[in-house]
Amino acid sequence: MNSSCLVDNETKSPFLIGVAGGTACGKSTVCKNIIEKLGQTNLDETRRQVVSISQDSFYRELNAVEKIKASKGQFNFDHPDAFDEVFMYQTLTDIQAGKTCSIPVYNYKTNSRSKKDTIVIYPADVVIVEGILAFYFPAIRDLFHMKLFVDTDSDTRLARRVPRDINERGRDLEQVLNQYMNFVKPAFEEFCLPTKKFADIIIPRGAENIGMFLFSL
Ligand SMILES: Nc1ncnc2c1ncn2[C@@H]1O[C@H](COP(=O)(O)OP(=O)(O)O)[C@@H](O)[C@H]1O
Numbered sequence: 740m741n742s743s744c745l746v747d748n749e750t751k752s753p754f755l756i757g758v759a760g761g762t763a764c765g766k767s768t769v770c771k772n773i774i775e776k777l778g779q780t781n782l783d784e785t786r787r788q789v790v791s792i793s794q795d796s797f798y799r800e801l802n803a804v805e806k807i808k809a810s811k812g813q814f815n816f817d818h819p820d821a822f823d824e825v826f827m828y829q830t831l832t833d834i835q836a837g838k839t840c841s842i843p844v845y846n847y848k849t850n851s852r853s854k855k856d857t858i859v860i861y862p863a864d865v866v867i868v869e870g871i872l873a874f875y876f877p878a879i880r881d882l883f884h885m886k887l888f889v890d891t892d893s894d895t896r897l898a899r900r901v902p903r904d905i906n907e908r909g910r911d912l913e914q915v916l917n918q919y920m921n922f923v924k925p926a927f928e929e930f931c932l933p934t935k936k937f938a939d940i941i942i943p944r945g946a947e948n949i950g951m952f953l954f955s956l
């Protein structure tokens with residue numbers, strides 16, 4: 740899929756920061772807190788100097804058989820093949836070229852991109868990209884000027900994921916636990932954890948330790 744981007748008159752090439760880590764380690768919360776601490780939260784989105792995007796926007800569209808599997812918690816969303824690597828790479832290179840880009844909003848209840856909503860990413864000084872496999876694909880990994888890995892232990896992550904998936908992602912307990920044991924945990928060990936070595940900064944436990952990152956700026 741081609742990204743939907745427009746060149747801005749005043750070209751701005753942002754500093755790209757990647758944030759990786761296992762599911763529910765606190766990646767989104769870290770991004771949100773960084774944006775808050777840098778005083779960006781209440782700015783109009785066209786004027787923000789620091790913005791974040793999620794790798795989840797780049798989950799690929801599923802075919803009919805995969806959709807049925809996904810609805811039963813039997814699709815592996817933690818495998819690199821679940822992502823549209825080309826679309827993500829293209830979008831990030833467009834962002835880096837100073838273009839205004841529209842990226843999909845991902846819907847975890849339908850396991851697909853929203854049909855009507857997109858997020859517009861305007862040129863900014865810093866763009867933070869978070870995702871479980873943000874460092875997995877070499878071409879994407881090489882785009883980041885700085886890489887953070889949020890290191891939160893597996894028990895804590897599971898304890899955060901269960902209520903989140905039930906309350907926010909429309910899942911039931913059995914489905915969350917089955918998906919975790921069958922796909923999430925093994926894929927974390929095979930694909931996500933080995934990318935920790937690419938990080939410039941490791942943030943233990945997440946949001947409470949973003950001071951380490953802010954200090955490095
Ligand atoms: N430091 C923290 N302490 C307690 N709960 C947290 C913390 N960081 C995140 N959470 C909660 O854990 C869940 C997952 O956090 P989130 O930032 O969405 O993780 P990720 O983006 O890595 O999946 C959310 O419900 C969030 O509110």
Ligand SMILES: Nc1ccn([C@@H]2O[C@H](COP(=O)(O)O)[C@@H](O)[C@H]2O)c(=O)n1
Nearest residue numbers: 761762763795816817847850870871923
């Ligand atoms: N349709 C989907 C898509 C993804 N997931 C799970 O989301 C996790 C990644 O998001 P985090 O916020 O937790 O980093 C990943 O572990 C997938 O299992 C899903 O359940 N359904």
